[in-house]
Amino acid sequence: MDQLTRALAVAWIVPSVAYGQTLSRPEILDRADARIAEHRMGDAVIKVVDANGDPVTGATVRVEQVRHDFLFGCNLFGWSQPTEEDASRYRDQFAALFNYATLPFYWGSFEGEQGKPGYDRIDPMVDWCQAHGITTKGHPLVWNVVVPRWLGDDLEAVRALSNARVRDLVTHYKGRIGIWDVVNETTDPFRFENRMTQAWRLAGRIPFAIEPFVVAREADPEATLLINDYRTDEAYVETIRQLVNAEGRALYDVIGIQSHMHGGPWSAEHTWQVCERFAQFGVPLHFTEATLVSGAREGEEKWGTSTPEGEDAQAEAVAEFYTIVFSHPATRALTWWDFADRNAWMGAPAGLLRADLSPKPAYDRLVGLIKGKWWTQTGGNTDDAGQYAFRGFYGKYRIHVTDAGGAEVSADAHLERGADNAFIVKL
Numbered sequence: 001m002d003q004l005t006r007a008l009a010v011a012w013i014v015p016s017v018a019y020g021q022t023l024s025r026p027e028i029l030d031r032a033d034a035r036i037a038e039h040r041m042g043d044a045v046i047k048v049v050d051a052n053g054d055p056v057t058g059a060t061v062r063v064e065q066v067r068h069d070f071l072f073g074c075n076l077f078g079w080s081q082p083t084e085e086d087a088s089r090y091r092d093q094f095a096a097l098f099n100y101a102t103l104p105f106y107w108g109s110f111e112g113e114q115g116k117p118g119y120d121r122i123d124p125m126v127d128w129c130q131a132h133g134i135t136t137k138g139h140p141l142v143w144n145v146v147v148p149r150w151l152g153d154d155l156e157a158v159r160a161l162s163n164a165r166v167r168d169l170v171t172h173y174k175g176r177i178g179i180w181d182v183v184n185e186t187t188d189p190f191r192f193e194n195r196m197t198q199a200w201r202l203a204g205r206i207p208f209a210i211e212p213f214v215v216a217r218e219a220d221p222e223a224t225l226l227i228n229d230y231r232t233d234e235a236y237v238e239t240i241r242q243l244v245n246a247e248g249r250a251l252y253d254v255i256g257i258q259s260h261m262h263g264g265p266w267s268a269e270h271t272w273q274v275c276e277r278f279a280q281f282g283v284p285l286h287f288t289e290a291t292l293v294s295g296a297r298e299g300e301e302k303w304g305t306s307t308p309e310g311e312d313a314q315a316e317a318v319a320e321f322y323t324i325v326f327s328h329p330a331t332r333a334l335t336w337w338d339f340a341d342r343n344a345w346m347g348a349p350a351g352l353l354r355a356d357l358s359p360k361p362a363y364d365r366l367v368g369l370i371k372g373k374w375w376t377q378t379g380g381n382t383d384d385a386g387q388y389a390f391r392g393f394y395g396k397y398r399i400h401v402t403d404a405g406g407a408e409v410s411a412d413a414h415l416e417r418g419a420d421n422a423f424i425v426k427l
Contacts, residue, residue: 025268035327044421046388055386062379062400069394071333072370073100089357095132105138106146114150126176136177141166142212143184144196151195158199166212170219179224183209187231187239206242213251228256232274256288265317271324279330286333292317295349306349315361401425
């Protein structure tokens with residue numbers, strides 16, 4: 001994992017602010033833009049100099065953002081499509097919006113036959129993401145739901161095999177996948193009965209969860225390790241408190257929060273309180289699985305297709321949810337689940353794309369926010385000191401400078417939280 005990605009995911013320390021605040025809906029929403037400006041933007045100065053290092057006055061400067069530091073993502077489970085045309089359409093729309101992708105490592109499907117892991121299926125996804133500047137996360141290393149049928153009756157052997165899988169995956173993708181959901185849904189792992197559950201029960205809920213973190217850290221000390229859960233209550237808080245080593249230090253780097261809202265959008269107050277509840281641990285928060293639907297439920301885990309009215313409501317709820325999450329100082333990532341209605345989880349119309357892969361209003365709203373309202377493109381002329389100052393969203397930039405004679409030079413820059421953000425461009 002490169003140092004930049006590590007910095008974005010972990011070292012970008014949660015600001016020292018008072019958490020635990022209870023705010024009303026107007027307080028949350030009316031102040032959202034101000035909080036975003038405070039916590040997601042910084043000041044920068046570009047100094048233009050000539051070949052001798054002397055300042056150049058009156059040079060034209062154009063500043064174009066090319067990537068957010070904040071991780072706006074989605075699972076990439078629809079990578080494979082029935083036709084190349086559909087695959088291209090899916091991937092192009094994904095890359096146009098997101099800079100972060102969750103890749104599938106469910107044990108039962110990744111290693112359907114013992115000793116034959118599916119690297120050949122995942123490696124092309126990783127390569128594509130790297131080619132498009134998309135950060136990748138593996139999900140999950142340990143979860144007792146999608147498990148191999150070939151697991152035997154020796155529960156200690158099951159535990160050893162699980163740990164070996166963690167070591168193998170993290171080692172294989174070291175330097176390519178640097179973020180992992182290490183253990184999934186630790187608060188209640190015993191609701192599905194299988195060999196993995198039995199091994200978990202035998203070892204104990206917390207000891208079984210601790211071990212994979214130790215193994216993953218040894219395999220890649222630079223990796224960003226998440227705990228991830230669907231619970232957002234005190235049960236998850238108590239679990240997190242126990243995920244520490246012998247010295248009492250947290251084993252995780254990031255707290256992952258699922259937010260599947262199949263039953264309707266969370267209120268602004270609830271979303272804010274979830275952020276406040278887990279910000280107390282002083283580590284970044286990632287919203288790992290966000291879902292809002294655009295169709296009506298027709299039965300237990302049965303859904304109708306997306307409707308125009310449902311899509312409009314979804315778009316409004318998506319815009320509000322993203323605004324609140326992005327405005328909270330503790331958050332660092334927000335991942336949607338799934339990108340398209342086609343083969344979406346539970347068959348729900350939860351995609352930002354319809355089943356035919358056409359964009360819904362929610363997709364367009366997010367483009368307008370992530371690549372519009374929350375995106376910096378600016379420009380002007382250097383002053384008498386050869387400087388041009390601007391304020392922008394934290395992220396990567398391309399700077400274009402043109403002198404009075406029409407000569408142009410371009411340079412890359414990274415506007416970072418906590419850095420001096422002073423850039424020199426030499427003509």
